[in-house]
Amino acid sequence: MNNIAYYNGTYAPLEELTIPALDRAVYFGDGVYEAAYFRNGRPFALDDHLKRFKNSLGFVKIAYPTESEEELEKILRGLCDKIGGEGIVYWQTSRATAPRNHAFPENAKSNLLAWAKHKPLGDFTAPIKLMTMDDIRYKMCNVKTLNLMPNIMASQAAKESGCDEAVFVRDGLVTEGSHSNIHIIKDKKIITHENGSLILPGTVRSHLLRVAEKLGIAYEERPFAPEEMYTADEVLVTSATTFFRHACELNGRAVGMRDNETYMQLVGEYMQWMERETE
C-alpha cells in the first residue's frame, strides 16, 4: 500500500477519495493544513505540527475537526502506521461544507482530510539552486492556509528556470521560500528572519535554532537582503519534508558551500534527534 487517505471518518486510497463540492476548501481555500515526515511509521515532531495547526485554526476561527486533540493525533498516527516505513502525512481542515457565502456559515462543522503516503527522504544534503522572486503574498504568511496560488506560481517559475526553490523578497528583504524557510550562516552564526506575519513559523526552523543552541552555534533573528546571501558561508533551506538543504546557487551566481563543517554539524545533530524520536 503506497498511500491511504481519510475524510471525515471514511478511508480510501488517495486517488479514489472524493469530497463534497461544497467543502469550503474547494471554492474558497477556506482551510489550514500541515505536513509532517514519518519514519518507521512514526510521525516526527508531531507535537510541533499539532500545536501550529491549532494556532492556524485559531487565527482563522475554524473549529477543531475532531472531538478531542487526542482523536486527531490517533487518526494521524494510524495513517502513518498503516503505510509504515518512511513518508509524509498531510492533513487539512476546512471551515465547513455549506452553500457558497463569504461569511462563515452558522453552526459550522469543520472537515478533516488527511493522507499518508510512502516517500523516502533521500539525501537532502545535495546542493540546490535558488532564484529570488517578488513576494506578492498576503500578509498572514504565519497562518498555514490553503491559499497557495502565489507559492505555486513561484515554485513553477523556479522549476522552469532550472531551480529547486524560489526565495521571496519583500521590500528588499528575504522573507522565506515558496515552501521552505531560508537562513544563512556567516562566520559560524546563523541568521534567520524573525517570526511574524511575513513568514511561516517553520517547525524545522525552530528545530534548527534548538539544535544550534545545543551545539553552541550562535544565531540572530532578523531579515537579510539577497546581497547577504551572496557573501554568506552557507545558505540553508529548511522544511518539514526536506529537512536541512543548502544552496550552491542564487540567480545563477554561486553562493554558500563555504562552511560544510557547520552545515554537517547541524545536519548530524538533527538527524540523530529525528532518528531517536522515530525509532
Added chain:
Amino acid sequence: MNNIAYYNGTYAPLEELTIPALDRAVYFGDGVYEAAYFRNGRPFALDDHLKRFKNSLGFVKIAYPTESEEELEKILRGLCDKIGGEGIVYWQTSRATAPRNHAFPENAKSNLLAWAKHKPLGDFTAPIKLMTMDDIRYKMCNVKTLNLMPNIMASQAAKESGCDEAVFVRDGLVTEGSHSNIHIIKDKKIITHENGSLILPGTVRSHLLRVAEKLGIAYEERPFAPEEMYTADEVLVTSATTFFRHACELNGRAVGMRDNETYMQLVGEYMQWMERETE
C-alpha cells in the same frame, strides 16, 4: 429544482456532487472562478465573464477546461436553462487532479466545476452599511482565484459588526470591497479605482462606466481615501450578483445618500439594459 451542479461531465444536485480529494482546488486553491446572474434562465453579460475567466486562466497558466469556448458557454447556458427563472451561475476551473506538488503537474488536464442555483435578486437599492479593513491581500487581485481567505475573514468581520460589506484600504487608499468594487459619486462625477493588480476588473464596474458614458455622467479612474467617502454624495458598491448597491454608513458614520437622482438614473439605465439582454 433549486439547483444543479456539474463536474467534468457529471450532473448532480449541488449538495450531492463530489470531486476528487486530489483536485488542486482542494489543497492549493489552485483555480479561478466566475459567478454571473441569470434571469429567465438566461445568463447576463456572460461574454464579459467568459472573457475575464479566460484572462484569469492565462495569468495563472491553467488550461481551458473544455475543448472549445463554445462548449463551456453551452454547459453554462444549459445549467441556467435547467433552473430557469432568476439565479446565479458559478463556475471554477482548477489546474489538475494530481498528487500534491507545488510545481504544475506534467500534461495537466484542468477541471470544470459549475452550478446554477435559484436566487432572486430582490431590491438591491436598499442602503447598506460598510466598514473599512486593512487590505492584506496578495498583489494579484486582478486574477479571480480561489484564494479567498482574506476576503472571507473581512466579510465575516463586517457581518459581526452589523455591516454588509468590508472596504479594503491599502496604504491609505480604498482598493475594493471583499466581494465588490467600491466607487463614489461627487458633484455628479463617478470616481473609481483604476484597474490593475490591486482590484478585480469588475464586470459591473465596467458596466457602470459604460452606462455613465451613455447618460453623459463623467467619471474619473483613480484611487480615493476613505475620507473622500465621507464627503461623497453617493457611495456605490457593485458586484455581478448584487448589481448597484449604495451605502448609508461607513464605520458607523453616515455617508452618501445625497444624490439619489444620479444613483437611480444609473440603476434605471442598467436594469433596462440587463432586462433587454435576458428577455
